[in-house]
Amino acid sequence: MPATLPESRPDFIRVENFSFHYGEKQAIFDIDMAIPEHRVTALIGPSGCGKSTLLRNMNRMNDLIEGVRHEGDIRLNGISLYDPSVEVISLRKRVGMVFQKYNPFAKSIYENVVFSLRVAGRSRKSELDETVERSLKAAALWDEVKDRLHDSAFGLSGGQQQRLCIARAIANQPEILLMDEPCAALDPLATLKIEELITKLSDDYTIVIVTHNMEQATRCSDRTAFLYMGRLIEYGDTLQVFNKPSHPETEAYITGRFS
Amino acid sequence: MPDMPKSPDPKRFEVSRATLWFDRFMGWLIRFGGIAVIVAVFGIFYFVGKEVIPLFRSAQVEAAGEVASGSAPAVLGVDEWGEMPFFYDGADKLVFVDMQSGERREETIAGLTDLKVTAHSYDAVHHRVALGLDDGRVGSFLVAYERKFDDGRDPRVEPSVTPEPWFTLKHGTGPVTAVSYGDSGAGRAIVAKRGNGDDSTVSVLRLGMKRGLIGKGKLSLLEEADITGELGSEAMMVRASQNGAMVLVASASGGIHYFLADSGGVSKRQTFAPFGSMAPKQMDFLFGGVSLVLTDREGQQEQWSLFRPSEDGERLFGKTKEFPPLAKGPVTFAASQRNRSFLTGSGRELSIRHSTSGAVRWEGAVDIDPAAATLDAKGEHFVIAAADGAARRYAIHDPHPEAGWRAFFGKVWYEGGAGPVYQWQSTGGSDDFEPKYSMVPLIFGSLKGTLYALMFSIPVALLAAVFSAAFLPLSVKRIVKPVMEIMSSLPSVVLGFLAGLWLAPILVTRVPSVMVMVVIVPLAAILLGYAWCRLPIGFRNRFAGGSEWLIVLPFLALAGWAGWSLGPVLESWFFIYKDPASGREIADFRLWWPQATGIPFEQRNSLVLGFMMGFAVIPVIFTIAEDALSNVPKSLTAAAAALGANRWQVVWTVMLPVAASGIFSALMIGFGRAVGETMIMVMATGNTPITEWNLFSGMRTLSANIAVELPEAPVGSTHYRALFLGAVVLFAMTFVMNTIAELLRQRLRERNKLV
Ligand SMILES: Nc1ncnc2c1ncn2[C@@H]1O[C@H](COP(=O)(O)OP(=O)(O)O)[C@@H](O)[C@H]1O
């Protein structure tokens, strides 16, 4: 952990009594939590406990699914995501997302990075070039691809593709970066690189990361939330959650008694 | 090895016998099935090839007997079966020779013995030998053949000779030097030249049957017209058409004079000079009596036919074809009595030519110098005879003389037409009708039908697929897709029936409405989209999840209805037809269109077809394109959405490139469906084989053509085989299109390949 943390609003994202249903099935039960700005917050918990669901609600990606319903609210910097005046498109520009399985488009590396600018109608060459360099550098990919920016993104290794997806997600300089198990499909070396990257990015972005990997949570998150069966069981500073869990389920989970 | 620890159950590593048997059985079954499919496909190719290839074979000619008659062939004729040629020596002797046995039978024509024959000609159809005498009389005798079947032996041909009455020419003096005889059954004409040099005269005799109370009636002279004054120079050759309605006289100065001989008398219609100031060396009518074949001294051979040079003008002769030139030398000519082929040649080099396609069907050499030649009525043999009476018979095998590359794919100048055309007209009213087998109008029809069908279907189907895949809520999509799939299984005969009997009569009065709707509905959709964007986000968010269609649908329905009702208004403004007779003005598109554009308006037209084909083609394209779009990985669309792309941008930038090859396949399958579609085409297009893109006329497609005509085409005939050729062309078209499309698709897929 760096000694001096940047300025942080403690409840930059507020999840308020939030429940979520996929049709009949309730996936989130009444979660209440505040996520601080410019920090890395990890969501941990066994499979199917609702981590992804919660994360995906933070940029309303769940809107794309048929028959979903929610109660409560999620506020971004004080403004409700579900306010009728919120335009989902612009919301998603503020909240970037990186998925579990790297998913670059069938385009060149360059075009992948500038995708968010293109769909926003920005196509000035100098701006695009600048964005590509900045984003790829921030994603620690620049040195590896700078000579083949116009080659297909599929020519990259898995780890590189995932970093490309991160570069793509931050190209538009969102405020928040949501990451859903970004290392699940990567080998340990690539994982290490992404973890370093996450730590570095937290200076500029508020990061919420879902992870299955305890070490990863301890290595790169500031705060950790433990979800179990759709409920928030424990939430606090990472060190505290891992060293002195206050709930027996948390302890059972982090000591690997169930997954 | 007694001490080995026993494996717990060795049987578990064994495969049961039944499994093995089943595996082997299925293996063979599948192999059999695969081979059977391949055999079936090749069987089809074989069958179709067997029907089509004979069309492109040239004629086969082989020697089939030789005899010696011992009599000069001033006139050579032969019976229908080519078995017993006769040789008329130009005086009173007639020799019949049996081709099989060589047996000669000599006959003296009673009544000719004391006369001096100075001119003769032969009409092969009636077996009539026309005669002219030195005393100015003209007449003829008929040779008749009868086939006798007695006591189980091979049929025998029995000839007989019937003299016909004489008529004395009133005009001119001296012997008759040329004669020609035409007979239509009801009326006859004889054209005869008298004398030689500048004093010679030419007369046309019109004969008619005076009906008696009993019996056949009596042949009598109606009129004798002296046409000498109209010729300008000495007549070299006279020809009456086989039905006696036309008389042609070639004069020494090269002009050919065409006279019409009908109940109105004999009148000159035209003079033409095919070879400048040179008189032709040969001039004869072809079967049908509409075309002349002429050869000049240099061997140049041309066809002149009667046609109307202008829309409402008179039928006159014009040059329609040039054949490959003959070598210099004596010209042989004999016209077929079945079709437009003829035997011609110079010296010993003979050829069989077909006038319609201009093709040389056969070429070869004979071993005598032909002084006379004739074809039998079936077109199965020709007989040539040398001056010394030696004769050769040749068998002709040419079942499809009118076929060939030119006839199927080239422009052909048919008899009676004003110029070379692409035309399909397989059957006609009369015996001498010339079938026209051009594939071009049918290919055109197939392309036109396909084009209009696809022009309507592709935009609708693709937009619908995009809408369903990317905009429509899942709950609605779950209904729409199966409904579309059911639609694609609607029998096309039902669609064709609806098109022809329901839609066509409605649309025919509502063309302006359709025009307004075509403009107004998309315009309304665009306007609605624009207005929607201006609405406050709070309102728009209420229709999240794709339920906007609830607003779009009634709005578009309203726009459609408005277009439908505005049509007649538009019609009354712009589509005013002026009745040329009364000068009245009528607002009616149906009448206005032909008047304004000069092209016809038909009830069963491409517009109707486009709509109805839509029902057949749209579901096919829609279903496949929708699948392709829906199968774009969710991870990609989600990534794009997470990057702030709106729905349309997700479609445009991510879904379409990935689904491109699938959409392409959808289009190709739609194309295949449209090209091969038969029942709708048969029932909704009117089936006229025309070649114009006019939206308000129909077409005849290759497939419809086969469906309509195959039942009435005699198996093995040119017509029958031409229909199969149509199938081959159709196959080739789709094959080429599909191959190109597949190559394109592969490239598309390569470019947008996903790992
Ligand atoms: N699209 C969906 N439709 C229905 N149920 C879903 C959907 N996505 C997730 N679920 C259910 O919601 C619960 C939470 O899922 P998720 O958030 O993906 O868990 P995880 O913590 O493993 O990411 C699970 O029980 C899952 O079955």
Ligand SMILES: [Mg+2]
């Ligand atoms: Mg998950």
